[in-house]
Amino acid sequence: MSAKSEKRPATAAVVMLFVTLALAASGCEGGDGSAPPTGTRTPSPSTPSVPPAHVLAVKIDNVAPARPPTGLENADIVYVERVEAGLSRILAAYSSQLPPVVGPVRSARESDLELLRQFGRPTLAFSGAQSKLLPVIAAAPVKALPPGKAPKGAYFRGGDRAAPHNLYLRPKRAVPDVPGVNAATYAGFSFGPEPAGGKPTATYGVRYPAARFAFTWSAQRRQWLVTMDGTPSRTSAGRPLGAPTVVVQYVRVRPSKFRDRGGNTTPYTETVGSGTAIVLRDSKAYKAAWKRPTATSGTTFTTAGGTRLAFAPGQVWIVYAAR
Template identity: 65%
Template sequence: MHLSRTRRPGAASALALALLTTALAGCQGGGATSSPGSTEPSTSAGSRAHVLAVKIDNVGPARPQTGLDKADIIYVEQVEAGLSRILAAYSSRLPPVVGPVRSARETDLELLSQFDRPTLAFSGAQTKLLPAIAAAPLDPLPPEKAPDAYFRSSDRAAPHNLYLRPGRTPHATTGVNAAEDIGLRFAPAPPGGRPVADRTVRYPAARFTFTWSAEQRQWLVSMDGAPARTPEGAGLGAADVVVQYVTVRPSLYQDRWGSTSPYTETVGSGSAVVLRDGKEYDVRWSRPAAGSTTAFTTRGGKRMTFARGPVWIVFAQK
């Protein structure tokens, strides 16, 4: 993976074993408790976020995606053939519809163990991966478990037309922001930083560009050279972008065509770049264990602070 910028002047098997030995069995049941439409963030103290994570398609026929603008965190990871896929985490508000929904990957299990037993909505998974998903500390929600929550759109061809209605799922949100729940702090920017106009992250067969808009006070998102938009035509934006340098290696699993799925290691430590308020900051990331959250610290050892709004975390090969 390659990353460029333009300035203004001036372990799989071990993870599976850990999941199988430490996870709680079973899934949450019960009727739907969240209502369709957006849920406004809660200001109540002491409650944990109850995260709904949705695996979202990100190839040309899947765009524009629905509901990305309501996510607290958007994770971008590499999948087969050098393409990318999105894992969107919702907690402070739930959109009426999210999608297109696609299949889960082994990377998702380690990544989501930062949260307190999240719900994972996905269209399916490689057969050999299903036992690890069932054993993971999350509540899996494929279509067969909540058939009334999923539907196929008639304006797109399968497999890019499966959508989720969060209000019809057993998931109940607490309204707590998922980013704050795992330790990201919304506060004024730290001193320093370098002015930057844009950043591009390149995968073998995909790329993302984040361009600062002083007028809109956000980073405008482009995918594969085209502006990312909502179905209504509004541009997608991020308050913060984290380019997190990680190890991407082959996993134990393959897709239906025999291609080995990449595995993104999110436990460990390394470097990252945080984009906020038209500047870039060099930081370090650290996550000692799968059950730990990821900490981002400045070169001076202080916690990195973030602007309030959607946080995009893009995993780039170090």
């Protein structure tokens, strides 16, 4: 069965306690004649209470043979991190809705565990891990969901590409009870109108040792369109891949004690602490400071004056870059 053959689900019912600000952005027609997919519900700043978190995090392959991804446009948050040999991998967080299929699914890393602590006890879908890391994952406060522990039919191999880049997840068979709350609610992000200031910016780039990203503002789609390794990114349906807000978060990336099969040391991305960031939204780049005091805390982004920096409604990309 091919991932492309799966049918898209009907739009999920809107949770009354939350304002679906993302729907306003979907009224802008894209350059290809289609409305840009919002795919998420944006938290309301006036929400009096928030249901307990139940986030599904999926580790997604991001090398050239694994592209285009399936279901990534429906994630609430897309985290991009560096892995062995200077390549990149994606951790996508789903909580407001579940697409029919996500993938291709690949292996987990140690730094995923620290990153996910902010979501309570999330489900982590992954295809495996370095053997010495498996006991660490088992002891972590996550619900580990590799294929061997998943319900029947939750994973399948697609026929559109070669292994190992063809393992896909049917999220609704794995985690049917997500709360309908944007994962950004638990991550500590703030959403609201366009902030004052900012530098008009057309494109912003990030380089890893063996991967590169560019984010280009599209006034038609009201999104930062993603380019990976010099090629414009697309969804599995052929639409441009982009997000209203992209955060380039400068962090410490250090060697971990783990290595891959080729002997390459696995990088560890430190997401607890503080540092600087660039926030891209509404055709501008904003200098920001980030702070995450503990692993169980969310991350706050503030302006030079100490004001919380509001993100645009919709999906958020967090790209971790070495400082």
